[in-house]
Amino acid sequence: MKKTTANKITTFFTEKQVCFDSIREQSYSQSPLKPHLLMLRINDLGLSDHFDLRADFKPFEKADFEIAHTRSYIDNVFNKTGNFDSNGLPWSENLVESLTYTNSALYNAMRHAYLNPTELSFAPVSGMHHAMPNSGCGFCTFSGQVIASVKLYEEFGAVGAWLDLDGHFGNSIEDTRSFNPLVDKAIPRDCNVNPTGKNDHYISYFKEQLAIVGEKIKRNKVHYVVFAHGADSHLDDDLGGYCDTEHWVECAQVFSDWVNEMSLAIRKPLPVTMALFGGYRKSNYKAVLDLHIDSLATCLLNIDREMGEVKCAS
Numbered sequence: 001m002k003k004t005t006a007n008k009i010t011t012f013f014t015e016k017q018v019c020f021d022s023i024r025e026q027s028y029s030q031s032p033l034k035p036h037l038l039m040l041r042i043n044d045l046g047l048s049d050h051f052d053l054r055a056d057f058k059p060f061e062k063a064d065f066e067i068a069h070t071r072s073y074i075d076n077v078f079n080k081t082g083n084f085d086s087n088g089l090p091w092s093e094n095l096v097e098s099l100t101y102t103n104s105a106l107y108n109a110m111r112h113a114y115l116n117p118t119e120l121s122f123a124p125v126s127g128m129h130h131a132m133p134n135s136g137c138g139f140c141t142f143s144g145q146v147i148a149s150v151k152l153y154e155e156f157g158a159v160g161a162w163l164d165l166d167g168h169f170g171n172s173i174e175d176t177r178s179f180n181p182l183v184d185k186a187i188p189r190d191c192n193v194n195p196t197g198k199n200d201h202y203i204s205y206f207k208e209q210l211a212i213v214g215e216k217i218k219r220n221k222v223h224y225v226v227f228a229h230g231a232d233s234h235l236d237d238d239l240g241g242y243c244d245t246e247h248w249v250e251c252a253q254v255f256s257d258w259v260n261e262m263s264l265a266i267r268k269p270l271p272v273t274m275a276l277f278g279g280y281r282k283s284n285y286k287a288v289l290d291l292h293i294d295s296l297a298t299c300l301l302n303i304d305r306e307m308g309e310v311k312c313a314s
């Protein structure tokens, strides 16, 4: 059966979601700069035509962050008071402004994918999945993935699954369940997927988790997925990892094949959003960017966006 893939990835990117202030010189994590560096690298590789940029989205306001955080923690981050530095990043007004855009970019990308499932949606963002209701943690400030999923649940009753292939466990979702009971409805307990293990074992684990999520999709209990293919799950990353390059890229292929299988089963394209998440290599950051680009390209080339009755009959 011939595949009908999307020509472009709809990409929610504006330079306002980048923090330029003090990151290169003073921050271990380069993630606040990563959206900018990634788009530059995409341009250098001559791949810009495959990314349809959307920059006309509004930033989040403080009230949006209250979905997943206490008002006092939000105020601390905005005002440089109390535990403002619990994220481990150098504070600046630029950082705060960029956070209102990264979190909004992810939400807008997911909302777009949900409403336009024939498109592949992408938010070049990181620094979210370790944040907790009353503090930041591990280069993460606000739980953007939790906020976005709760907002989609409130707007549409949409339920999501997070395929978080960052090299570290995404604790934000679990840590926010008691803070906001809507998280249980927006992201079911077995739909926060964080594989572990090495190479083949990692992929087997991922496939097992996809099968569990897949059953929910077939029963219309899950309506969209987000693929956060963190580059720090690569073995050569400075902060550990699980897969060599071959297996790391294979994860994107496994994901793409699974999306096609799901779309065929539900007779419509399963809404897909992609995000960046982690990746840390002091001596070779280009390798981090290139892994992200390999993953995006694998999804673009392999995810069929025209699953439907005509296709099934052909």
Ligand SMILES: [Zn+2]
Pocket: 166, 167, 168, 230, 232, 278, 279
């Ligand atoms: Zn990580």
